[in-house]
Amino acid sequence: xxxxxxxxxxxxxxxxxxxxxxxxxxxxxxxxxxxxxxxxxxxxxxxxxxxxxxxxxxxxxxxxxxxxxxxxxxxxxxxxxxxxxxxxxxxxxxxxxxxxxxxxxxxxxxxxxxxxxxxxxxxxxxxxxxxxxxxxxxxxxxxxxxxxxxxxxxxxxxxxxxxxxxxxxxxxxxxxxxxxxxxxxxxxxxxxxxxxxxxxxxxxxxxxxxxxxxxxxxxxxxxxxxxxxxxxxxxxxxxxxxxxxxxxxxxxxxxxxxxxxxxxxxxxxxxxxxxxxxxxxxxxxxxxxxxxxxxxxxxxxxxxxxxxxxxxxxxxxxxxxxxxxxxxxxxxxxxxxxxxxxxxxxxxxxxxxxxxxxxxxxxxxxxxxxxxxxxxxxxxxxxxxxxxxxxxxxxxxxxxxxxxxxxxxxxxxxxxxxxxxxxxxxxxxxxxxxxxxxxxxxxxxxxxxxxxxxxxxxxxxxxxxxxxxxxxxxxxxxxxxxxxxxxxxxxxxxxxxxxxxxxxxxxxxxxxxxxxxxxxxxxxxxxxxxxxxxxxxxxxxxxxxxxxxxxxxxxxxxxxxxxxxxxxxxxxxxxxxxxxxxxxxxxxxxxxxxxxxxxxxxxxxxxxxxxxxxxxxxxxxxxxxxxxxxxxxxxxxxxxxxxxxxxxxxxxxxxxxxxxxxxxxxxxxxxxxxxxxxxxxxxxxxxxxxxxxxxxxxxxxxxxxxxxxxxxxxxxxxxxxxxxxxxxxxxxxxxxxxxxxxxxxxxxxxxxxxxxxxxxxxxxxxxxxxxxxxxxxxxxxxxxxxxxxxxxxxxxxxxxxxxxxxxxxxxxxxxxxxxxxxxxxxxxxxxxxxxxxxxxxxxxxxxxxxxxxxxxxxxxxxxxxxxxxxxxxxxxxxxxxxxxxxxxxxxxxxxxxxxxxxxx
Numbered sequence: 078x079x080x081x082x083x084x085x086x087x088x089x090x091x092x093x094x095x096x097x098x099x100x101x102x103x104x105x106x107x108x109x110x111x112x113x114x115x116x117x118x119x120x121x122x123x124x125x126x127x128x129x130x131x132x133x134x135x136x137x138x139x140x141x142x143x144x145x146x147x148x149x150x151x152x153x154x155x156x157x158x159x160x161x162x163x164x165x166x167x168x169x170x171x172x173x174x175x176x177x178x179x180x181x182x183x184x185x186x187x188x189x190x191x192x193x194x195x196x197x198x199x200x201x202x203x204x205x206x207x208x209x210x211x212x213x214x215x216x217x218x219x220x221x222x223x224x225x226x227x228x229x230x231x232x233x234x235x236x237x238x239x240x241x242x243x244x245x246x247x248x249x250x251x252x253x254x255x256x257x258x259x260x261x262x263x264x265x266x267x268x269x270x271x272x273x274x275x276x277x278x279x280x281x282x283x284x285x286x287x288x289x290x291x292x293x294x295x296x297x298x299x300x301x302x303x304x305x306x307x308x309x310x311x312x313x314x315x316x317x318x319x320x321x322x323x324x325x326x327x328x329x330x331x332x333x334x335x336x337x338x339x340x341x342x343x344x345x346x347x348x349x350x351x352x353x354x355x356x357x358x359x360x361x362x363x364x365x366x367x368x369x370x371x372x373x374x375x376x377x378x379x380x381x382x383x384x385x386x387x388x389x390x391x392x393x394x395x396x397x398x399x400x401x402x403x404x405x406x407x408x409x410x411x412x413x414x415x416x417x418x419x420x421x422x423x424x425x426x427x428x429x430x431x432x433x434x435x436x437x438x439x440x441x442x443x444x445x446x447x448x449x450x451x452x453x454x455x456x457x458x459x460x461x462x463x464x465x466x467x468x469x470x471x472x473x474x475x476x477x478x479x480x481x482x483x484x485x486x487x488x489x490x491x492x493x494x495x496x497x498x499x500x501x502x503x504x505x506x507x508x509x510x511x512x513x514x515x516x517x518x519x520x521x522x523x524x525x526x527x528x529x530x531x532x533x534x535x536x537x538x539x540x541x542x543x544x545x546x547x548x549x550x551x552x553x554x555x556x557x558x559x560x561x562x563x564x565x566x567x568x569x570x571x572x573x574x575x576x577x578x579x580x581x582x583x584x585x586x587x588x589x590x591x592x593x594x595x596x597x598x599x600x601x602x603x604x605x606x607x608x609x610x611x612x613x614x615x616x617x618x619x620x621x622x623x624x625x626x627x628x629x630x631x632x633x634x635x636x637x638x639x640x641x642x643x644x645x646x647x648x649x650x651x652x653x654x655x656x657x658x659x660x661x662x663x664x665x666x667x668x669x670x671x672x673x674x675x676x677x678x679x680x681x682x683x684x685x686x687x688x689x690x691x692x693x694x695x696x697x698x699x700x701x702x703x704x705x706x707x708x709x710x711x712x713x714x715x716x717x718x719x720x721x722x723x724x725x726x727x728x729x730x731x732x733x734x735x736x737x738x739x740x741x742x743x744x745x746x747x748x749x750x751x752x753x754x755x756x757x758x759x760x761x762x763x764x765x766x767x768x769x770x771x772x773x774x775x776x777x778x779x780x781x782x783x784x785x786x787x788x789x790x791x792x793x794x795x796x797x798x799x800x801x802x803x804x805x806x807x808x809x810x811x812x813x814x815x816x817x818x819x820x821x822x823x824x825x826x827x828x829x830x831x832x833x834x835x836x837x838x839x840x841x842x843x844x845x846x847x848x849x850x851x852x853x854x855x856x857x858x859x860x861x862x863x864x865x866x867x868x869x870x871x872x873x874x875x876x877x878x879x880x881x882x883x884x885x886x887x888x889x890x891x892x893x894x895x896x897x898x899x900x901x902x903x904x905x906x907x908x909x910x911x912x913x914x915x916x917x918x919x920x921x922x923x924x925x926x927x928x929x930x931x932x933x934x935x936x937x938x939x940x941x942x943x944x945x946x947x948x949x950x951x952x953x954x955x956x957x958x959x960x961x962x963x964x965x966x967x968x969x970x971x972x973x974x975x976x977x978x979x980x981x
Contacts, residue, residue, distance in 0.1 A: 088109070088111075088119065089119050089122065089123055091109055092105060092109070092116065092119045092120065092123065093123065093135075093139040094139065095108060095109070096120070096123075096132070096135055096136045096139045097136055097139035099136060099787050099790060099791050100787070101979070102116045102117060102120070103979075104979060120132065120135070123135055127209045129209055129254060129255070134254050134255075136791075137253050137254055138209055138210065138253070138254055152205060152211050153201050153202075153205055153208070153211055153212045153213060153214050153257060153259070154211065154212070154213045154214070154232050154233060154234070155213050155214040155215060155216070155232040156198055156201050156202060156214040157194070157198050157214070157216070158450065159195070159198065160450060161319070161320070161323065162319060163195065163199050164307070164312055164315050164316040164319065164346075165307055165308070165311070165312030165315065165316070166192070166196055166199070166307075166312070169196060169304070170196065170199050170200055170203055171203070172302075173185075173196070173200045173204075173287075173302060174200055174203050174204045174207070176300060176302065177200070177204055177207070177257070177285050177287060178207065180285075180298065180300040181278055181284070181285050181286065181298060182274065182278060182285075182286045182288070182294070182296060182298055182299045182300065183285075183286070183287050183288070183299075183300045183301075183302060184263075184287075184288045184289070184290055184293055184294060184299055184300070184301050184302065185197055185287070185288070185289040185290070185302055185304050186290060186291070186292065186293065186301050186302065186303050186304060187291070187303060187304035187305070188291060188388075189291070189347070189388065189458055189459035189462075190345050190346065190347030190348060190388045190457075190459050191304050191305070191306055191345060191346065191347075192304060192306075192307070192346040192347070193261075193262075193289040193290075193304050194216075194261050194262070194289060195346070196304060197214070197259055197261055197287060197289050198214065200287065201214050201257065201259055201287070204257060205257070207255075207257075208255050208256055208257040208285070209254060209255055210251075210253050210254035210255055210256040210283070211256060211257075212233075212251070212256040212257035212258050212259070212284075213229060213232040213233045213258055213259065214232070214259040214261065215228050215229050215232045215258070215259065215260050215261065216228075216261050216262065217260055217261060217262045217263055217265075217266055217270065218261075218262045218414075218415070218455075218458050218461075219413075219414040219415025219416070219509035219510070219513075220266060220414075220509055221265075221266070221414070221509070221512065221513060221516065222266055222268075222269050223269065224509070224512060224545075225260075225266060225269050225270055225273045226243045226244050226247060226273060227243065227508070227542055227545065228509075229247050229258070229260075229273070230243055230246065230247055230542075231505045231508070233247060233250050233251075235247055235249070235250050236540065236541030236542065236764070236767070237541050237542055237543045237544065237767075238541070238543075238766065238767030238768075238769045238772075239543070239576050239577050239578055239730075239734055239765075239766065239767065239769065240577075240578060240769045240770065240771050240772075241767055241769040241770070242544070243542065243544065244273070244276060244277075245802070245803060246767075247277070248276075248277060248280045248281055248802055249799060249802075251277060251281045251283075251284045252280065252281040252283065252284070252798070252802060253283075254283050255283045255284075255285075256281070256283065256284050256285070257284075257285050257286075257287065258274075258277065258284060258285070258286045258287070259286075259287045259288070259289075260273075260274065260286065260287075260288045260289075261288075261289045262289060262290070262458055263288050263289065263290040263294065264290045264291040264292060267290070267292065267294065267295075270288065270290075270294060271294040271295060271296055274286050274288065274294060274296060275296055278296075280802045281802075305344075306343050306344030306345050306346070307339075307344040307345075307346055307349075308344065309336070309339055309340055309344050310336070312344075313339040313342075313344040313349060314332070314335050314336055314339050316346060316349050316350075316353075317330075317335050317338065317339055317349050317352070317353050318330060318335060320349070320350055320353035320354070321353050321356045321361075325356075330356070330360075330361040331361055331362065334361040334362055334365055335361055337365060338352060338361065338364065338365055338368070341365075341368070341387070342387055342388075342391065343387045345387060345388050347388060347457065347459060348387055348388045348391040350445050351391045351392065351395050351444075351445050351446070352364060352368065352391055353445075354395075354443065354444050354445035355367075355395065355398065355444065367394065367398075368390070368391070368394055388459060389463070392446075392459070392460060392463045393463075395444060395445075395446060396446075396463070396467070398444075399441075399444070399446075402433075402437050403437055403440055403441060403444075404467070405426075406422070406426045406427060406434075406437045406438065406441065407441060407446060407447075407464050407467070408464050408465075408467040408468040408471060408477075409425060409426035409468065409473070409477045410422070410425075410426050410441075410447070410456055410464060411456065411461055411464035411465035411467070411468050412425060412468070412477050412478055412480075412481040413425070413455075413456075413481070413510055414509045414510050414512075414513040415455065415506075415507075415509045415510055416449075416453040416454065416455045416506060417453065417454055417455065417510070418452055418453050418454075418506075419431065419434055419435060419438070419452070421484055421488075421507075421510075422434045422438055422454070424480060424483070424484040424487070425477065425480045425481050425484050426477075426480075438454065442454065446460055453506065478517060481510075481514055481517075482514050482517070482518065482525055482526070482529065483525065484514075485507075485510060485511050485514035485515070485529055486514075486525050486528045486529040486532065488507055488511065489511055489528075489529055489532035489533055489536060490528070490532055492504050492507075492532070492536055493532050493535055493536060496535075496539055496725045497725075501540065504536055504540060508536075508537075508540075511529065511533055511536075512533070514529060515529050515530055515533060515549070515552065518556065520555065521555075521556070522556060522557060522558045523556050523558075524558055526556040527553055527556040527557050527558065527562065530549050530550070530552040530553035530556055530566075531549075531550070531553040531566060533549040534546050534547075534549035534550040534553055534566070534569065534570075534573075534727075535725065535727070537549060538573055538725070538727050538730075539724070539725040541764060541767070543573055543576060543577055544577070546573050546727070547570050547573045547574055547577075550566045550567070550569045550570035550573060550727075551566070551567070551570050551586075553566040554566035554567050554570070554593070559597065560593040560594070560596040560597035561593070561594065561597040561599055561602070563590075563593040564590045564591070564593035564594040564597060564599070564602060564606070565590075566590075567586050567587075567589050567590035567593060568586075568587065568590040568606060568609075569727050569728070570586050571583045571584075571586035571587045571590060571609075571613075572727040572728045572730060572731060573727045573730070574586055575613065575617070575620075575730075575731040576727065576730035576731050576734060576765075578617075578620045578734075579620065580613065580614070580617045580618075580619075580620030580621040581620075581621050581622055581623070583613060583620075584610055584613055584614055584621070584625065587606050587607075587609055587610040587613065588606075588607075588610055590606050591603050591606035591607050591610065594606055600640045600641065600642070601641060601642055601645055601647075601648050603637075603640055603641075604637040604638070604640045604641025604642075604648055604651070604652065605637075605641070605647065605648055605651045607633045607634070607636055607637035607640075608633075608634060608637045608641070608648075608651035608652050608654070608655040609651055609655075610633060611630045611633050611634045611637070611655040611658070611659055612651070612654050612655045612658055612690070614630055615630065615655075615658035615659055615667075616658055616665075616690075616693065616694075616697075616735075618664050618665070619664075627659070627662040630659055631659060634652075634655050634656065634659055637651075637652060637655070638652055638656075646678070646681045646682045647682055647684070647687070649678045649681070650675070650678040650679045650681070650682050650684075650687045650691065651687075652678075653671070653674050653675035653677075653678040653679075653691070654675045654678075654679070654687075654690055654691050654694065656668075656671050656674075656675070657671035657672040657674065657675045657691075657694045658694060665697050665700075665701065666697070666698070666701050667694040667695075667697050667698050668698070669695070669698035669699070669702070671694075672691070672694035672695045672697075672698050673695060675691040675694055676688070676691040676692055676694075676695060678691070679691035679692075685718040685721040685722055685729075686722060686728055686729050686732050688718060689715050689718050689722075689732040689735075689736060690732060692711055692712075692714055692715050692718075693715065693735060693736075693739075695711050696708045696711050696712050696715070696739065696743070699711065700743070700746070703915070703918065704918070705743070705746040705747050705918040705919065706747050706917075706918055708743050708746070709743050709744060709746070709747050709749065709752075712736070712739055712740055712743050715732075715736045715739075715740075716736060716740055716756065718732075718736075719733060719736060719737075719763075724763070724764065724765050730765050733763065733765045733766070734765060734766060737756065737759065737760035737763065737766050737772075738760070738771075738775075740752070740753075740756035740757075740760070741753045741754075741756045741757040741760070741775045741776075741778075741779065742775075744756060744779075745778060745779060745782075745885065746885070746887070746918070746919065747918060747919050747920060748919040748920035748921030748922060748923070748924075748950050749920065749950070750779045750782055750783045750921070750950050750951050750952065751950070751951055753778075753779035754776065754779045754780065754783065757772070757775040757776040757779065758776065760772050760775065761773065761776070770796055770799040770800055770803065770808075770811070771808065771810055771811065773792055773795060773796050773799075774796050774810065774811050774813075774814035775814075776789075776792055777789050777792055777793055777796070777813075777814035777817050777818065778813050778814060778817045778852070780792070780817075781817040781818070781820055781821055782817075782921065782952055782955075783951050783952060783953060784951075784952060784953030784954035784955070784956075784957075784977050785953075786821045786825070786954075786977055786978065789817065789818065789821060790818065790821060793814060793815070793817075793818040793834075796811065796814060797815075797837065800841065805840075805841075807841070807842065808841050809841065809842045811841040812838045812839070812841050812842050812850065812852065812853060813838075813852035813853075813885065815834050815835075815837040815838035815840075815841055816834070816835065816838040816852050816853040816855075816856045817852070817856070818834040818837075819831045819832075819833075819834035819835040819837075819838060819853075819856055819860075820856045820859060820860065822834060823856075823860040823863065823864075824859075824860070824863055824954065824978065825977075825978035826978070831860070835853065835856070835857075838852075838853050838856075839853070851877075851885045851886045851888075851889045852885045852888065852889070854873065854876050854877050854889040854893070855877075855885060855888040855889040855892050857873055858873060858877060858889060858892035858893040858895070858896045859892045859896075861873070861896045861899070861900075862892060862895050862896050862899050863958075865899055865900075866900075867896060867900065870896065870897070870900060870902070873893060873896070874893050874896075874897065874908065876889075877889040877890050877892070877893035878890055878893065878908070878911060878912075886915075887912075887915040887916075887918065887919045887922045888919075888921065888922065888925075890908075890911070890912040890915065890922075891912045891915075891916070891919075891921075891922040891925040891926055891929070892925065893908065893912070894908040894909045894911070894912040894926065894929055895909075895925060895926075895928065895929035895932070897909075898929045898932045898933045899932065905933060906933060909926060909929050909930060909933065912926055912929075913926050920946060920949065920950050921950060921952065923946055924942075924943045924946030924947050924950070924952070924955065925943070925955070927939050927940070927942045927943035927946060928940060928943035928955075928959050928962070931943060931959075931962065932962065937963060937964075940959055940962050940963050941963065943959045944956055944959050944960060944963070947959060953973070953977060954974070954977050956973070957969075957970045957971075957973035957974045957977065958970065958974065960973070961974075
């Protein structure tokens with residue numbers, strides 16, 4: 078069979094799947110019923126075929142090959158499809174392929190029209206097999222400053238996440254292994270492109286970048302390669318003749334005339350193509366005569382400046398040969414930044430006449446002034462610059478730009494109406510033009526600009542360009558004709574910002590929206606926005622660099638209560654939610670009675686978003702009171718509301734994120750490992766959440782507690798690599814995942830790795846003392862149980878039994894109590910009794926304490942109950958450990974333990 082350009086056998090595919098699962102050669106041999114030597118042979122063959130350095134890189138590659146996820150191996154997305162034969166430049170192409178092996182940044186340098194893009198595409202095709210993790214060819218012609226990352230992300234098929242900035246998402250994709258990124262036409266974005274490339278090269282040691290530009294990016298290690306015109310006397314003439322034969326198979330040209338023409342055109346491929354397009358009607362001699370006056374001024378000089386003038390001369394001449402209709406459309410087409418379709422041409426450049434649009438556009442294509450494929454057309458960069466100059470000299474520039482804006486707004490509206498259908502590709506095709514149309518609007522209130530900005534806000538949010546979406550909504554507010562519209566735009570911007578866990582900016586946006594609502598005289602909206610700001614600041618204090626003073630929030634709520642109409646169900650729901658959360662100045666401690674009142678008010682609205690937010694107050698109150706089963710039950714209702722929320726609605730995003738973030742932790746707090754796993758996986762599969770470092774980390778503790786060690790280890794390596802590439806920020810939420818991996822290595826006898834991951838668990842917390850440390854305390858105690866020894870047990874017991882507002886404290890207490898039993902401490906029974914106070918709230922803790930009681934009293938019934946408890950929650954490792962303690966079942970336990978640890 079063929080998989081992604083590389084010929085591999087069915088057996089090799091099976092080996093790839095096993096490598097993806099991080100199995101040893103011995104385990105692969107056992108799974109496939111072949112010898113270890115045969116496995117070694119398959120692994121060596123795969124390393125050679127895919128050109129990767131080692132087993133780990135092959136395992137990472139196996140994810141995309143074996144599962145069919147991600148871009149195809151060895152394929153570069155976005156390479157322009159050639160419509161004509163590649164002429165000459167074979168040595169240049171081969172030299173550049175070799176240069177990409179030696180240099181991580183290569184820039185093709187030359188003036189417009191010299192053939193840099195075509196050469197880069199040929200190099201990409203030739204070099205693809207050397208980059209098994211693929212990559213992208215990104216055309217930057219339609220891109221403007223600030224949107225380089227969006228262009229790359231679009232080609233790669235990645236998007237931004239709540240905790241995954243767009244550049245980081247690109248880095249995640251490129252950092253998988255040896256990849257090639259090509260940025261074509263960087264000259265108008267030199268600083269932005271250089272900054273982006275520098276970031277990628279710094280973060281991804283396996284990435285190589287090829288750029289094309291009229292000047293260097295100016296980065297260290299950049300290798301500049303000048304691209305010369307086609308050599309005269311060979312390739313230049315071949316290109317000319319072939320293009321003529323393509324247009325007119327029967328055409329014959331005098332070789333001397335062709336040589337003279339190519340010499341006068343300095344071998345510039347674009348100039349030759351434009352000239353050849355006229356040869357069918359004029360003949361080579363007529364072509365030479367017609368071009369004579371335009372080229373005469375070039376006589377006696379050579380060099381880059383002259384070559385640029387030779388191209389300008391050909392474009393000038395080609396333009397002068399157009400009729401009035403063709404000239405009008407040609408200059409009007411310059412308003413487009415990127416590709417355009419016939420509908421766009423009709424609206425902007427053909428006075429709404431589709432028949433005329435098709436006719437005139439076809440004529441411009443025949444003259445090579447417009448290029449196109451698959452129903453879309455464009456002006457090449459050099460030709461586009463000339464056309465824009467012509468539009469600037471005409472009297473219709475403002476009219477053309479007005480039509481362009483109207484087309485952009487209409488197109489954006491139409492895309493908004495298709496968000497539940499296939500729309501991504503159509504948006505990607507016009508996104509740069511929609512952005513350009515909005516950027517060209519003058520400041521101040523304007524209904525068309527407001528309409529476009531608001532539509533772009535939703536489209537980019539749905540496309541998961543979250544930061545860009547926020548900017549568009551704020552732009553919409555600046556273009557709004559009424560304060561009420563501005564308030565709605567700022568409110569939506571606040572929701573988008575909240576979806577990025579940026580509490581302070583979201584809070585400020587809500588207050589700005591409230592001020593606009595006050596100006597509009599809308600008391601209800603004003604009250605809702607003030608209450609929403611209060612709720613955000615009290616529900617999400619962890620997202621604020623500096624907490625908002627409680628007194629200030631109280632004043633805001635008093636103001637909202639005074640202005641809001643309680644007979645309005647939505648106003649009442651917002652006021653009730655804010656009142657529940659603000660009662661206590663402590664973090665995450667809503668009043669339980671008022672939280673229930675808020676739920677009742679939210680139900681009256683029939684709004685799943687408001688209801689989810691109100692239910693979160695009940696969940697938080699239950700967790701604060703230690704009623705974890707109640708919290709789990711209520712959060713289950715929140716999970717059930719998620720299908721009712723649109724993934725395209727910025728207002729729903731914060732609730733979707735909060736529900737998914739809480740669900741695995743709350744499930745762990747009652748020992749429901751299956752729900753913790755499924756909720757964490759659902760979160761990663763939901764594109765609102767995305768496969769971020771933190772969402773991936775949520776999977777690790779339930780995987781480890783369930784005994785699924787191999788996938789946990791694989792995931793942990795990925796999480797650690799991501800965290801490192803992100804600059805090692807303080808992220809206490811990662812600590813339980815790191816501690817869980819330390820537990821795996823310790824249980825399986827790898828002490829150095831266990832100590833390494835314990836250090837990492839502390840490192841991700843930084844110097845900040847967080848409640849996440851209780852999971853590390855649990856790991857320390859559990860490893861002490863495993864080894865039967867622990868130095869300094871008294872401080873550990875004290876730490877474990879210190880009250881902590883964290884659900885994992887129950888795990889720490891249960892493991893510490895069992896450790897006291899194993900060590901034979903005189904007060905072990907008291908510790909077991911103390912830990913048992915939380916047992917009814919956690920099935921894992923119940924089973925652990927049953928085992929501790931069985932050890933303490935030699936109670937086989939208690940040990941058997943523990944085995945049953947472990948089986949109910951799917952804790953395979955703990956079940957096997959308990960079997961070792963039951964006479965007659967030790968062999969089964971040992972075999973199961975050996976199997977679980979074999980692949981670590």
